Amino acid sequence: MVRLTDVARAAGVSTSTASRALSRPTMVAPETRERVARAASEMGFRLNATARALTTGRTGLVGVIVPTLANPFFPPIVTGVQQALTEAGGNVLLGVSDRSAERERELATQLGSRVDGLILVAPVNADAEVRGIAERLPVVTVDRTVPGLPGVVVDTPGGVRKLMAHLLGLGHRRIAYLGGPPGSWMDRQRRKAAREAVAEAGGELIVLDPAPPQFDAGLAAAEHLVRREERVTAVMVYSSYVLLGILMGLGNAGLRVPEDISLAASDDLTVIGMTQPGSTALHVPLDEAGSAAFRLVREAPPAGGRPPRVRIPTRLVVRESTAAPRR
Amino acid sequence: MVRLTDVARAAGVSTSTASRALSRPTMVAPETRERVARAASEMGFRLNATARALTTGRTGLVGVIVPTLANPFFPPIVTGVQQALTEAGGNVLLGVSDRSAERERELATQLGSRVDGLILVAPVNADAEVRGIAERLPVVTVDRTVPGLPGVVVDTPGGVRKLMAHLLGLGHRRIAYLGGPPGSWMDRQRRKAAREAVAEAGGELIVLDPAPPQFDAGLAAAEHLVRREERVTAVMVYSSYVLLGILMGLGNAGLRVPEDISLAASDDLTVIGMTQPGSTALHVPLDEAGSAAFRLVREAPPAGGRPPRVRIPTRLVVRESTAAPRR
DNA sequence: ATGAAAGCGCTAACAA
DNA sequence: TTGTTAGCGCTTTCAT
Numbered sequence: 151m152v153r154l155t156d157v158a159r160a161a162g163v164s165t166s167t168a169s170r171a172l173s174r175p176t177m178v179a180p181e182t183r184e185r186v187a188r189a190a191s192e193m194g195f196r197l198n199a200t201a202r203a204l205t206t207g208r209t210g211l212v213g214v215i216v217p218t219l220a221n222p223f224f225p226p227i228v229t230g231v232q233q234a235l236t237e238a239g240g241n242v243l244l245g246v247s248d249r250s251a252e253r254e255r256e257l258a259t260q261l262g263s264r265v266d267g268l269i270l271v272a273p274v275n276a277d278a279e280v281r282g283i284a285e286r287l288p289v290v291t292v293d294r295t296v297p298g299l300p301g302v303v304v305d306t307p308g309g310v311r312k313l314m315a316h317l318l319g320l321g322h323r324r325i326a327y328l329g330g331p332p333g334s335w336m337d338r339q340r341r342k343a344a345r346e347a348v349a350e351a352g353g354e355l356i357v358l359d360p361a362p363p364q365f366d367a368g369l370a371a372a373e374h375l376v377r378r379e380e381r382v383t384a385v386m387v388y389s390s391y392v393l394l395g396i397l398m399g400l401g402n403a404g405l406r407v408p409e410d411i412s413l414a415a416s417d418d419l420t421v422i423g424m425t426q427p428g429s430t431a432l433h434v435p436l437d438e439a440g441s442a443a444f445r446l447v448r449e450a451p452p453a454g455g456r457p458p459r460v461r462i463p464t465r466l467v468v469r470e471s472t473a474a475p476r477r
Numbered sequence: 478m479v480r481l482t483d484v485a486r487a488a489g490v491s492t493s494t495a496s497r498a499l500s501r502p503t504m505v506a507p508e509t510r511e512r513v514a515r516a517a518s519e520m521g522f523r524l525n526a527t528a529r530a531l532t533t534g535r536t537g538l539v540g541v542i543v544p545t546l547a548n549p550f551f552p553p554i555v556t557g558v559q560q561a562l563t564e565a566g567g568n569v570l571l572g573v574s575d576r577s578a579e580r581e582r583e584l585a586t587q588l589g590s591r592v593d594g595l596i597l598v599a600p601v602n603a604d605a606e607v608r609g610i611a612e613r614l615p616v617v618t619v620d621r622t623v624p625g626l627p628g629v630v631v632d633t634p635g636g637v638r639k640l641m642a643h644l645l646g647l648g649h650r651r652i653a654y655l656g657g658p659p660g661s662w663m664d665r666q667r668r669k670a671a672r673e674a675v676a677e678a679g680g681e682l683i684v685l686d687p688a689p690p691q692f693d694a695g696l697a698a699a700e701h702l703v704r705r706e707e708r709v710t711a712v713m714v715y716s717s718y719v720l721l722g723i724l725m726g727l728g729n730a731g732l733r734v735p736e737d738i739s740l741a742a743s744d745d746l747t748v749i750g751m752t753q754p755g756s757t758a759l760h761v762p763l764d765e766a767g768s769a770a771f772r773l774v775r776e777a778p779p780a781g782g783r784p785p786r787v788r789i790p791t792r793l794v795v796r797e798s799t800a801a802p803r804r
Numbered sequence: 805a806t807g808a809a810a811g812c813g814c815t816a817a818c819a820a
Numbered sequence: 821t822t823g824t825t826a827g828c829g830c831t832t833t834c835a836t
Contacts, residue, residue, distance in 0.1 A: 153813060164823045169815060179821060199590040200530045201813035204828045209527060211570070211591075219552035229546050232573050241587060243538070244571045246559050260568060263526040264538075365748040391748060394721070398753065401728050420747075421692040421718060426725065480829060491807045496831060506805060528829035531812050 152195045161189040172197060203264075210238075212447060213261035213268040215245040215254060222419045223436065227271055227292060230440020238448070240266075251275045258283045267447030269440075270294075290446040292439055300446045300457040302439050306336065306416055307343035309432040309464030313386055313414050314347035316430070316466060320474045322384040322412060323353040328371055328396075329388050330360040340388060340416065356382055361392055368395020375411070376403045383475035384412035390420040390431060397425055397471075408473035418467065428469030438462050479522045488516040499524060530591075537565075539774060540588035540595040542572040542581060549746045550763065554598055554619060557767020565775070567593075578602045585610045594774030596767075597621075617773040619766055627773045627784040629766050633663065633743055634670035636759040636791030640713055640741050641674035643757070643793060647801045649711040649739060650680040655698055655723075656715050657687040667715060667743065683709055688719055695722020702738070703730045710802035711739035717747040717758060724752055724798075735800035745794065755796030765789050 158168035163182060171178045171186035178186075189195075203209040214231050216224045232242045243265050245257035251274045258268060267288035273280050273296075280296045283289055295301040317325055327344045329337045337360055348355040358374065361367035371392065375385065376399075387393045393415040400407060407413050407427055415422060415431040422429045442460045449458070485495035490509060497504045498513035505513075516522075530536040541558050543551045559569045570592050572584035578601045585595060594615035600607055600623075607623045610616055622628040644652055654671045656664045664687055675682040685701065688694035698719065702712065703726075714720045720742040727734060734740050734754060742749060742758040749756045769787045776785070 151813095154815095155813080165813095166815075166824080167822055170822085173815080177821080182821080196586060196590055198813055199587075200527055200536060201828090202815075203527045204531050204813080204830090205815040207828075219546070219556050222549070225546035225552050228571070229573055232571065239587075241584075241591075242571045244555070244559065244569045246556055257568075259523060260526075260566075263523055264568075365751040366753065369753050394748070395751075395753075398725055398728060401725060402753075421721070424692040424722075426693065426696050426722075426729075478829095481831095482829080492829090493808080493831075494806055497806085500831080504805075509805080525829055528812090529831075531814090531829080532831040534812075 152193045154195070154197070157186065157190045157193055157195050160193060161186045208266050209264055210240040211243045211265040212240060212444060213243045213245060213258075213265040214271065215247055215257050215261070215268065215273070216271045217247055217249045217274065219246060223293075223417075224271060226436035227440040227443075230437030230442075231269060231444045232440075233437065234441035234444040238444075247274065249274055251279070255279060255283070262286050269443045269447060288447045290443045292443045295459065298457060300459065302443045302446065302460045302462060304434055304436070304439055304462045305464060306432070306434070307339045308461075309434070309466070310340045310343040310386070310416055311347045312464070312466045313416060313430075313432060314344055314351075316468065317384045317386065317412060317414065317472065318348065318351040318353055320384075320412070320472060322475050323351075324356065324380070324382045324384075325353060326356045326358055326375065326382040326385040328358045328361060328385060328392060330367075330392070331362055332360040337388070344386065361389075363389035363391050365391050365395040368392040368397070369399040370395075372396045372399020372403065376400070376405060382411070384414070384472065387413070387415045388417070390415045390417050390422040390429075393422060393429060393431075394420060394425065397429070407471050409476065412472040412475070414472050416464075423467070423469065425471070427471050430469045430472040431467055432464040433467050434464050435462055479520045481522070481524070484513065484517045484520055484522050487520060488513045535593055536591055537567040538570045538592040539567060539771060540570045540572060540585075540592040541598065542574055542584050542588070542595065542600070543598045544574055544576045544601065546573060550620075550744075551598060553763035554767040554770075557764030557769075558596060558771045559767075560764065561768035561771040565771075574601065576601055578606070582606060582610070589613050596770045596774060615774045617770045619770045622786065625784060627776075627786065629770045629773065629787045629789060631761055631763070631766055631789045632791060633759070633761070634666045635788075636761070636793070637667045637670040637713070637743055638674045639791070639793045640743060640757075640759060641671055641678075643795065644711045644713065644739060644741065644799065645675065645678040645680055647711075647739070647799060648804075649802050650678075651683065651707065651709045651711075652680060653683045653685055653702065653709040653712040655685045655688060655712060655719060657694075657719070658689055659687040664715070671713065688716075690716035690718050692718050692722040695719040695724070696726040697722075699723045699726020699730065703727070703732060709738070711741070711799065714740070714742045715744070717742045717744050717749040717756070720749060720756060720758075721747060721752070724756070734798050736803065739799040739802070741799050743791075750794070750796065752798070754798050757796045757799040758794055759791040760794050761791050762789060 158165045168186050171183045247254035270291045272293040277296050291301040329341050417434050418431040422431050439462045485492045495513050498510045574581035597618045599620040604623050618628040656668050744761050745758040749758050766789045
């Protein structure tokens with residue numbers, strides 16, 4: 151292995167000069183800098199990141215702990231962090247907790263000593279534990295807020311409002327809402343938003359039983375919709391997986407979208423833009439959530455005051471699955 | 478920050494004894510070990526991974542470079558590496574190359590000095606460049622082989638053969654094959670496997686134009702299938718996205734699966750198991766590919782001989798979308 | 805079984 | 821602008 155010392159000797163300068171030439175070029179005479187650079191490249195030298203980290207106290211790494219990578223919600227967040235981090239020359243140290251609180255804590259302590267900050271995505275630990283982690287190093291949460299800590303959340307309730315406004319604007323008054331995941335806090339937020347929006351416009355929101363975010367739940371929901379006495383003219387679904395199932399289920403039952411019924415989803419995580427007809431949905435910029443989180447960890451730790459919070463807005467993308475109701 | 482020295486002092490031993498007590502417990506008297514452990518936990522001490530890495534020369538990190546996380550093929554591989562690594566107490570340092578050869582090289586050198594080994598997933602650089610990277614540290618490729626380097630590949634051609642055998646066994650003789658991605662090496666391998674399998678059984682393989690791995694390509698393919706003069710009785714599709722599109726397209730056209738036509742896919746990356754009917758497909762154990770890759774990087778660098786290669790078999794999962802043809 | 809001492813490769817005062 | 825000198829926090833001979 152080629153060390154900085156070797157390069158320095160080859161260039162006929164001291165180690166510190168070589169160090170400066172490589173890490174703080176402006177502090178060194180152009181001619182010297184050039185000589186060091188040449189020696190370094192000739193010898194195939196690379197600064198040892200570990201040694202650097204030890205002296206500077208900064209590793210250039212950010213830890214990202216996610217519950218899983220199997221849910222398409224999470225990879226884009228990681229990608230977002232990585233993108234923002236790349237511009238700063240850093241890298242992502244990844245942890246997958248598998249939704250285990252213990253594993254999450256383990257990962258946090260393991261990664262803790264090798265990163266400059268930690269991004270906890272949808273952490274499963276209790277507030278107190280998460281705050282405990284944050285005592286050792288800068289921590290930012292994503293898709294969840296923890297009192298006292300900086301956080302990034304995606305504004306899906308706001309998105310639901312936009313979606314409802316769109317449907318109401320088209321003339322729909324009887325709108326079904328298929329929420330989920332069953333029992334989740336987010337589900338309640340979204341349902342509340344939907345109910346308010348529809349009530350304000352004098353419409354009626356039919357709240358269906360919440361469903362798991364799966365294709366077959368959509369198939370079942372479609373059957374239910376078809377069988378209902380009082381037809382709704384539009385359906386809003388919280389998951390694009392479920393929407394896909396509904397789309398197929400309605401097709402099997404001979405109902406046409408959007409002629410017979412309008413359909414919209416509150417995320418675009420699946421192939422939803424390419425369905426036939428293309429599905430109206432909220433675009434959820436998860437990569438932005440990731441890069442926002444990075445910016446927050448990088449910032450100086452909040453000096454006791456209110457921790458910064460970032461709310462990522464969603465964007466309504468209208469496609470062919472929504473239209474005015476038939477009269 | 479609490480250092481090992483602080484713990485040692487609190488426990489009334491030397492730094493080296495404290496170090497041993499924590500890292501090589503058997504080298505220390507049980508009573509001493511206990512005292513150090515107690516002091517450490519009382520003071521909330523954690524060994525500093527960076528300092529450790531500097532002295533031992535091993536970081537406990539493995540770099541994983543993927544083209545993207547947006548394609549569902551890649552996250553499971555990362556998860557597989559992480560799982561295997563977890564048992565060894567290590568972590569994953571992630572890089573996303575965005576399919577840029579230059580970025581991939583940058584990442585490789587950046588990560589190179591902070592990891593014990595590098596796993597390159599579907600690298601885009603030329604063989605020579607990849608080998609160059611491997612001169613500095615252990616490198617394993619996944620989903621591609623590079624002469625001279627250890628590698629892990631998924632045996633999809635073998636899977637295609639299994640799938641074809643299944644269809645032929647059901648009695649199908651006119652089978653359509655919808656391949657892709659257009660022009661890819663893998664596509665040729667799979668097509669070859671399909672053709673051979675069908676030919677051996679005296680059947681006829683109708684090769685459709687290769688399609689991109691997208692939902693709407695499936696819709697288009699469904700239309701084409703419906704319009705064909707000579708109906709095929711079964712279709713094999715290389716991508717589960719495309720299969721989803723076909724399923725919906727056939728449904729729209731009033732064709733029933735599997736009564737009118739059997740359908741099978743050569744991967745199970747999407748919600749394919751939950752469709753209605755459930756779709757016969759190959760299970761592709763990408764997490765196993767990831768953990769196999771980890772085992773290969775961890776092994777001693779191959780001493781000049783043939784580099785180890787691991788071929789991950791796929792598994793045929795028969796569901797309701799395939800049945801005997803109507804006669 | 806324990807301690808003293810010498811680094812790992814680099815950066816950062818402090819001088820010159 | 822450059823060099824000298826201490827470390828960063830830990831592990832590891834080498835003694836004892």
